[in-house]
Amino acid sequence: MRRLGDRIAVVALMLLLVAAVLRISWEPKPGSGAEGQIRHSGPAAVAVASVGMVGTSLRTLARARGIRIGAAVASGPLHGEPRYAEILRHEFNVVTPENAMKFEWVHPRQNVYAFSDADAIVAFARANDMQVRGHTLVWHVSLPRWLTGGNFTRSEMRDILREHIHEVVRHFRGQVEVWDVLNEAVADDGSLEKTIWLRGIGPEYIELAFRWAHEADPQARLFYNDNGGEGLGRKSDAIYSLIRGLVQRGAPIHGVGFQFHINPESPPNTRAVVANMDRLAALGLEVHVTELDVRIKKPVTEEKLDAQARIYGSILGACLSARNCRAFVMWGFTDRHSWIPLFFPGWGAGLILDEFYRPKPAYGALMDLLRER
Numbered sequence: 450m451r452r453l454g455d456r457i458a459v460v461a462l463m464l465l466l467v468a469a470v471l472r473i474s475w476e477p478k479p480g481s482g483a484e485g486q487i488r489h490s491g492p493a494a495v496a497v498a499s500v501g502m503v504g505t506s507l508r509t510l511a512r513a514r515g516i517r518i519g520a521a522v523a524s525g526p527l528h529g530e531p532r533y534a535e536i537l538r539h540e541f542n543v544v545t546p547e548n549a550m551k552f553e554w555v556h557p558r559q560n561v562y563a564f565s566d567a568d569a570i571v572a573f574a575r576a577n578d579m580q581v582r583g584h585t586l587v588w589h590v591s592l593p594r595w596l597t598g599g600n601f602t603r604s605e606m607r608d609i610l611r612e613h614i615h616e617v618v619r620h621f622r623g624q625v626e627v628w629d630v631l632n633e634a635v636a637d638d639g640s641l642e643k644t645i646w647l648r649g650i651g652p653e654y655i656e657l658a659f660r661w662a663h664e665a666d667p668q669a670r671l672f673y674n675d676n677g678g679e680g681l682g683r684k685s686d687a688i689y690s691l692i693r694g695l696v697q698r699g700a701p702i703h704g705v706g707f708q709f710h711i712n713p714e715s716p717p718n719t720r721a722v723v724a725n726m727d728r729l730a731a732l733g734l735e736v737h738v739t740e741l742d743v744r745i746k747k748p749v750t751e752e753k754l755d756a757q758a759r760i761y762g763s764i765l766g767a768c769l770s771a772r773n774c775r776a777f778v779m780w781g782f783t784d785r786h787s788w789i790p791l792f793f794p795g796w797g798a799g800l801i802l803d804e805f806y807r808p809k810p811a812y813g814a815l816m817d818l819l820r821e822r
């Protein structure tokens with residue numbers, strides 16, 4: 450009798466333990482934002498409580514499909530909001546510092562470099578087995594005043610750019626595997642943007658930038674990155690011929706970044722996107738989706754979120770079907786931290802989690818597509 454009583458007690462204890470474990474795993478944490486979430490039905494349905502906590506992640510599924518998946522990272526929330534870091538490490542295996550590696554941030558005075566924010570992002574990535582996409586060595590935006598207000602000769606501008614690239618790439622050698630060397634150098638009409646670099650050095654600055662980056666880290670994968678040239682048309686043709694010229698001259702370039710800052714009112718033609726990826730593959734180049742977001746005009750409605758989800762799915766689908774698309778990176782992951790409301794008043798909600806870190810239909814669309822075989 451006593452033995453039977455002991456057994457019953459042990460079984461009861463085990464049942465209690467299992468119940469407790471299940472409760473811990475599946476209940477949204479208080480304040481996590483997962484409470485009261487609308488569950489979307491149909492193909493975009495997701496286990497809302499599992500984002501960033503337990504369960505299958507985007508990164509696990511993406512790895513099985515042979516691509517990396519990631520997001521741009523802002524320094525403030527990475528250090529200030531535990532949930533932000535928790536979701537990042539759970540869901541993604543590549544990160545792009547949103548601003549921390551830009552010229553203005555890392556090179557604020559002529560002979561002064563400031564790497565602490567960027568170093569912290571790189572350390573976070575390494576600790577969580579994530580690749581870093583360095584962004585960006587040469588751009589005409591977010592430049593420090595000492596540079597834009599200086600009156601430098603052509604040879605001084607060359608020296609400034611060479612030293613900047615050498616210093617930054619060497620600092621991260623072996624830790625940043627991919628660099629957006631050159632950002633947005635082609636205008637919508639296909640001409641070269643009349644930037645401080647074009648005016649100061651001449652068109653040769655482009656090839657020089659790739660060569661200098663390669664000198665500083667011969668192992669790094671070097672990319673040209675742009676927006677609005679993802680499909681076929683005047684701008685993408687101009688980008689293509691610029692890149693083909695670099696390849697033909699033996700410049701060290703390994704890929705092209707397709708940014709995709711888009712909106713549901715003018716969705717991309719995914720056939721044209723795949724064709725564009727394909728002609729770059731024929732040059733021996735990789736393609737990364739580098740900055741995807743799909744901004745919505747307010748008010749945000751379920752219909753608009755569903756349309757947004759379809760666009761996210763179509764871009765991921767294009768990447769999965771192209772032979773050379775190896776990474777799918779979004780320009781953030783939560784509407785809590787996004788450049789969109791600041792730069793496009795009246796628009797927002799461009800990312801896959803809402804501002805309370807709850808998954809939107811777009812998150813479900815990516816999960817569903819990555820699961821498909």
Ligand code: G3I
Pocket residue numbers: 547548551590591632676708740788
């Ligand atoms: O950090 C300062 C803050 O101290 C100050 O009070 C505030 C007032 O203006 O500015 C803050 O800096 C802003 C920074 O974003 C952080 O929010 C800069 O002014 C602002 O210019 C900067 O904008 C960034 C923009 O690039 C220019 O560098 C956006 O965050 C960033 O999302 C955006 O990213 C670009 C990619 O690099 C290239 N492709 C397009 C993409 C979207 O524009």
